Amino acid sequence: xxxxxxxxxxxxxxxxxxxxxxxxxxxxxxxxxxxxxxxxxxxxxxxxxxxxxxxxxxxxxxxxxxxxxxxxxxxxxxxxxxxxxxxxxxxxxxxxxxxxxxxxxxxxxxxxxxxxxxxxxxxxxxxxxxxxxxxxxxxxxxxxxxxxxxxxx
Amino acid sequence: xxxxxxxxxxxxxxxxxxxxxxxxxxxxxxxxxxxxxxxxxxxxxxxxxxxxxxxxxxxxxxxxxxxxxxxxxxxxxxxxxxxxxxxxxxxxxxxxxxxxxxxxxxxxxxxxxxxxxxxxxxxxxxxxxxxxxxxxxxxxxxxxxxxxxxxxxxxxxxxxxxxxxxxxxxxxxxxxxxxxxxxxxxxxxxxxxxxxxxxxxxxxxxxxxxxxxxxxxxxxxxxxxxxxxxxxxxxxx
Numbered sequence: 001x002x003x004x005x006x007x008x009x010x011x012x013x014x015x016x017x018x019x020x021x022x023x024x025x026x027x028x029x030x031x032x033x034x035x036x037x038x039x040x041x042x043x044x045x046x047x048x049x050x051x052x053x054x055x056x057x058x059x060x061x062x063x064x065x066x067x068x069x070x071x072x073x074x075x076x077x078x079x080x081x082x083x084x085x086x087x088x089x090x091x092x093x094x095x096x097x098x099x100x101x102x103x104x105x106x107x108x109x110x111x112x113x114x115x116x117x118x119x120x121x122x123x124x125x126x127x128x129x130x131x132x133x134x135x136x137x138x139x140x141x142x143x144x145x146x147x148x149x150x151x152x153x
Numbered sequence: 154x155x156x157x158x159x160x161x162x163x164x165x166x167x168x169x170x171x172x173x174x175x176x177x178x179x180x181x182x183x184x185x186x187x188x189x190x191x192x193x194x195x196x197x198x199x200x201x202x203x204x205x206x207x208x209x210x211x212x213x214x215x216x217x218x219x220x221x222x223x224x225x226x227x228x229x230x231x232x233x234x235x236x237x238x239x240x241x242x243x244x245x246x247x248x249x250x251x252x253x254x255x256x257x258x259x260x261x262x263x264x265x266x267x268x269x270x271x272x273x274x275x276x277x278x279x280x281x282x283x284x285x286x287x288x289x290x291x292x293x294x295x296x297x298x299x300x301x302x303x304x305x306x307x308x309x310x311x312x313x314x315x316x317x318x319x320x321x322x323x324x325x326x327x328x329x330x331x332x333x334x335x336x337x338x339x340x341x342x343x344x345x346x347x348x349x350x351x352x353x354x355x356x357x358x359x360x361x362x363x364x365x366x367x368x369x370x371x372x373x374x375x376x377x378x379x380x381x382x383x384x385x386x387x388x389x390x
Contacts, residue, residue, distance in 0.1 A: 090366065091374045104382060109390050124366045127378045134389045138381040140369075141362055148358045152350065 003074055010071075011078040012112070019102045021084055021116040028079065031072045038065045038072075086116040088128035088139070093117070166224050173216055177209075 003011075018024050085105070093101075098115065105113045113131075120128070125140035369377075 087378075089374070089378060091371055093375070093378075097375050097378075101378070101382065104379075105390070108386055121366065122362075124362045125369050125374055125377050127381045129381075129385050129389055131389050136385055136388055138384060140365060140377070144358055144361050144365065148354050148361070152354050 003078075007071065007074065008078075011075055014075065015079060015082060015112050018079070019098045019115055021114050024079060024082075024114050028076060031076050035069055035072050038069050082112050082114055083132065084114045084116045086118060086128075086130035088118045088120045088123055090119070090121050090123050090125055092119065166220075166227060173220065177213065 014027075018027055102113070102115060123139035123141045124144065126138045126143070128137050128139055129135070
């Protein structure tokens with residue numbers, strides 16, 4: 001079964017709501033839960049079966065069991081194929097900030113990217129970015145070390 | 154001489170005594186022969202035999218007496234002559250002894266004198282030789298002293314040169330070692346100072362990081378990250 005445009009749009013919509021890797025993991029967990037419930041012999045729709053256990057967003061797209069399963073499986077694949085950028089920062093960012101960053105990335109790169117956030121107080125400030133094999137240290141700690149080294153000489 | 158006389162007289166006496174004894178012996182033997190013969194041819198009476206025996210006895214006694222007298226006489230004579238001779242001999246011996254003494258004394262004096270002269274000559278000779286020896290000794294001493302002095306001067310010079318050479322060499326080595334040690338100390342000082350410097354700067358960096366980290370607020374952090382993304386756009390994305 002090929003992915004239809006509708007499905008793709010649905011995937012994009014769902015992906016839009018996920019910003020961080022943590023959220024992705026959590027969402028994938030929900031998919032697994034839903035997939036497990038699809039073929040259970042309980043009466044009722046999948047939405048009813050997974051009531052309270054998965055988010056509302058996921059509940060919207062369930063149809064017949066095979067389609068449902070297929071949909072969820074494809075969704076998992078789609079989500080796992082979305083690139084991630086590792087960001088080492090020194091503070092716990094707000095949702096607003098994360099949205100800002102995510103939107104900026106989508107705008108500049110032209111595709112959706114998930115943020116893999118790592119808290120590292122040692123960098124003092126700024127950020128260390130790792131993306132597709134590239135590593136750049138834009139931390140304040142590095143700048144301070146550079147200044148100290150210059151002073152030493 | 155007295156001895157010869159005595160000997161002659163004794164010989165005479167002994168010979169006379171021997172003759173008498175022989176005569177007696179022959180008489181006895183004849184008597185026995187006659188007895189045997191008489192036993193054969195003639196019987197002699199006991200009285201005759203006794204008379205003959207008494208006669209012989211008497212004669213023998215007389216002969217013995219005479220002999221004794223003669224012996225006494227001769228021995229007296231001998232003794233007298235011996236004494237005379239001995240006295241003469243003693244005086245002659247004394248004379249000779251005195252002569253010998255005299256000669257001995259003369260000889261002794263002579264020998265002494267000669268010995269004294271010899272000793273004197275020897276002494277003079279020894280003194281002369283001693284003097285010569287002293288002179289030679291003094292000269293030799295002087296030579297030895299000079300030679301020793303020269304040698305010791307040479308040795309002292311040589312030693313001084315060697316010692317100064319050794320001293321210089323040791324000094325050079327020591328100077329080298331000191332310079333090396335100084336260098337090592339300097340290097341060590343530099344290393345330690347460098348270590349301390351690095352430590353100080355490391356600590357400065359850590360303090361700066363801690364201080365700056367505490368001073369920055371959340372909005373500043375967010376601003377920093379946003380600005381960084383602008384920078385990262387070209388390098389990463």
